[in-house]
Amino acid sequence: MAKLKMKKIELIAMLTDSKKIIELLQRRGVVEISQNTDEELENTNVTAVVGEFEKFRNTAAQALEIIDTYAPEKAGLADLFNGKTEVEKHEFGKEAMKMEKIMAAANEIIKNQRSINDASSAISQLEIKCDMLDRWLPLDVPLNFKGTSSTSAYIGTLPYQITAEELEEQLPENCSAEVVSGSKEQTNLFILCSKQSYDEAGDILRKLTFVSLSEKDPKKPSELYDTYNQNIKSHEDEMEKARENIEKLAANRKQLQFVVDYLQMRKEKYDALSGLGFTETTFILTGYIPEKYSEQLKKEIEDKYTASITFTDPDEDDDVPVLLENSIFSSPVEGITKMYAMPAKGDVDPTPVMSFFYYLFFGMMLSDAGYGLLMIIGTTLALKKFKLETSMKKTLTMFRNCGISTVFWGALFGSWFGDIVQVVARQFFGKEIGSIAIWFEPLTDPVKLLLVSFGLGILHLFLGVAVAFKMTWDTGKKLDAIFDALPIYLIVLGVAPIGAGMFISVPSVLKTTGIYMLIAGVAILVLTAGRTSKSVFGKFFGGLYALYNTATGYLGDILSYSRLLALGLATGSIASVINLIGTMPENKIIKLILLIIVFIVGHTANLAINLLGAYVHTDRLQFVELFSKFYTGGGREFAPLTVNTKYIKFKEENKND
Template sequence: MIVKMKFINISGPRNDIDRVTDQYLSRYEIQLESALSELKTVENLRPFVEINPYRDVLAKATQFVSYLPNADTVTPDSSLGLDDMFELVRNASADYEDLQQKKEKCKNKIEQLRTKQQIIAPFRPLECDLHQVLSYRFITYRFGRIAVEHYHKMLKYLMDDLGAIFVEGERDESFVYGAYFVSPGEAKKVDAVFRSLHFERIELKDEFEGTPAYAYQELEREIARVNVEMNDLDKEAGEMLSDRAAQLVAAKNRLEELSNNFDVRKMAARMDENQEDYYILCGWMAEDDVDRFLEEIKDDDKVFVVVEDDHDAYFGEPPTKLENPKLFKPFEMFIQMYGLPAHNEMDPTVFVGLTYSFIFGVMFGDVGQGLLLLIGGALIYHFKKIPLAGIISTAGFFSTIFGFMFGSIFGFEDVLKPLWIRPIDHMTTLPFLGKLNTVFIVAVAFGMFLIIVAMILHIINAAKSKDVEGTWFDANGVAGLVFYLAVVVTIVLFMTGNPLPGGIVMGVMFGVPLLLIFLKEPLARRIEKRADKMETGPGMYVVQGFFEMFETLLSYFSNTISFIRIGAFAVSHAAIMEVVLQLAGAESGHPNWIGVIFGNLFVCGFEGLIVGIQVLRLEYYEMFSRFYSGSGRAFNPYTKKKKNKQA
């Protein structure tokens, strides 16, 4: 059902808005509307221009709580006052920033050590003491790299003529790393040769001890030590936050409330009048909440509330809030997918819950598979609160019922005696049509019944909206209902062998409703005494009306025949399970139980998905399209807190 909404205006001294929001409104569900937009006729209105004082400290508190590994299980410390919360977050922030600065220094140190490693790494194969080499006075050395192709040229053509020694280090696809040593007297000539070979020098500072390999390992050990120091800092930060976990969670929750309450100013307006500064808030509340709210503030002389009963006093339609029994609550998901009902529409949730579950049960009738859906869906819905799981559980209940009706359990049809019929076998003989499967006939008859119900719901919705054309002359209104009922009665009489009404009676039964549907626009204008003219001329109206009438008659037929899929899936389910059992060797009397189990699981999942989609299609296209528009907007309270039940 749709919760009845009321539009209220709340006002009071400007400096009292925080108290009112925190003490009253935060405990109710209210969808705030922009007061500046809604109250256009009120003069001297201007917006609030204030900065939220809780935003920054809330961001810090939220950040710290997110670092807690078990924040959801922490019991908040409710003893803190607002000043204590600010002080707590400031101190935690200062301690945390100090630890982060130390950690940042460690990161910088690691980067420096990695840079040194990158420099020394290519020279690890060199067996020399770097400190001693870098201290040579009578030998000139050059560390660097040379391209591979130039290195090979040097070895082949030049090395024997140079008075130098080249010691190779590591090499990759492009370069050979190493160092050459030469006497100071030959240094200039050798340097010139190596420059011609594009030798790139790499400067090594005298800061390494031992061989390059040893120096590299020392750097690696130093990096590991700094990483341990960083881990200790992380551990220290975690312990610091854990010691204050209860206070931080409490501060975060309370600051979040206060921040949300302060942001109410975005929807409020200020009004200066006679040197008095007032705030104005307006929005939608459930009727029961309004009554409790008025009762709670009756002795508060700083809060003034006006409940608007005149629809013309505000702009826009009331938002939609659905409130259904727990059994049908999951089916609200299907309503939201199609569109929420407007405030003057019926809530189709219960209708969808009953028809969807019933049709699914017929199309997927099996005791064993139905119980799997029932139990599995119920467990998932209980623990995870997933609406689709609740729908599956309810559908599984009806599948179990129709499994008994059809005598099917996990595909075996020789275990249970059917309480009604076996879909795949039972046939019925009809005049003119001959033998047809019984479930096909029942499915079409049931579809006729649902179409009639959908038309009745359309008439109720149209009457609530005071839509004369939709109530009386629409294809789904009274005229359409009379015509469709006449067709249904005629078909039933013919199929049961009873005499049909006379030609004049049938002409009236069929002709008058169709004529009313054809003339719906001019008739509605005449009854409503509207002065507007038809958008098209009489000739075009007749042509357009003819094709619309043809489409209407075709839709009656196609929508009715569409329900035959209910019987088709009931039969196909039994046929598919016969194939599964045949493949598992059930006919031999010694079935492969692993094949039976996996076959049932596959059918339960795959065919269950297809059936679920087909039933939803019937709901949307064959029923919803007749009576439901889904043009409502969702009720979106600024706070998700539960309503105050104590007021």
């Protein structure tokens, strides 16, 4: 199937039905609404309304984040996979009536959070003050003490270590210094002088870089310290009370989730209304719809409302959105295509082209049947047990298919959790079991695996060239299609037996045939690749340049498939080392216990690491090697008006029957 055929839709209906029709389209999720460009029709400004919805939604979302912080919802494995909560349409309406009460709870949650933030800020400031007071606690006069009727005092700090005696030697007579506390970096001092010596002492202290305290509170340091700690305790009690209030209000979690989704739907509904054109009594909607849904939607709307719907084919210059639909085998890897780029107008959908090789290469890179079985069991259980969203269902199906491929390759290579079968037989039963590989063991014959990798890579590249051939042929440029594809096939097939002869024995007839094919391919390429140039020299040198690009490009592409060998060997090698570590002790009981522990931990880690490696490198082989042969990308994904929610969905959502 690949890309679904799109139709342009024009819907004309009564103005009084506009909101109901938009709501229906939103639940169906099959129409992308275009902005009205007809100057004779009026537009509606919904900025203020949308702004209000956004404001309330943000408030509810903020309240949800707060209760998730202080009263996180206990989520099991099932909750991670289960999809959105299904609600009936009438239940949705009932919950919407309670929105004012739910928003009041949201505001109360935010108010309590604000109280916690304010109290936390105040505590931080008080703790800083307490830290500063620590060094002054031995002082038994207030920090703002200035002296008595006959004396004056200095309270402050010198930025270095000094004793009272050393300071007194530098001060005038009738001055006494006391070190309150100190360190290598500073000395905290209380200095008492007679009134007559005060100014002179001040001049000396300034020269010594003395810094006076600026505390204005008339309490002693110990009294201030106690006051600050009491205030800290008071703020902590305030925070605890606010936390308890939030935990009680966490009972509104489901309702807040509903409000977030409800307001999101309302916002998108009004955004859609802004794209419509209006007259005094009617509205006009234009956009795109997949052809397969068009008649069904038309019947449903015209049966319920006074409306007229027409469908037309898009013009050549229209920016038509792209919606992919593939077979049950290929659709799970649609996400890989979307990750790269949606097909452009002239592109084919690469999903069905790459799907077989995607599964094949993934399994070859992971290549352990035991790991593949775990993938199949895990993904199948998740698909059967949980109510999954479409995207998650496709992802798990893709990994299940990759697991099947992994079992296939693992069985061919005789790898079941590495060599665990042979290890258990040898270590615990004293029996030697030979290779259980159906085909061969890569660790004992890596050259064969390398050649298989290159062979599959050549087939993969030939598939891309074949798709490019068909695309060019379908445009009517049949000679271009032949001249672009045939030389590549001849050159690569001609070089293949010559290259393989470097590793294995190749019959001379194949080498001879390969040489002739190579010569023919080079000749055709040199003579035809520069055909668009007008001059003879341009044609000739264009052909030489194309030959250079083809030789270097395809050589690099084919060598890139050696990653199939590298990752396949890595998985099996690491798995075997894990098994070896688990059987190192001599005592069989200890050996068994250690093997079980190492087996579980080691193979879990090995599976996780190599699963990621297989995924990344399989993607790369599609994006760089395959897509570069025929795929441009750059299309715009179909973006219908739909129920774009996070927590809930209608039971009738996206049903078109």
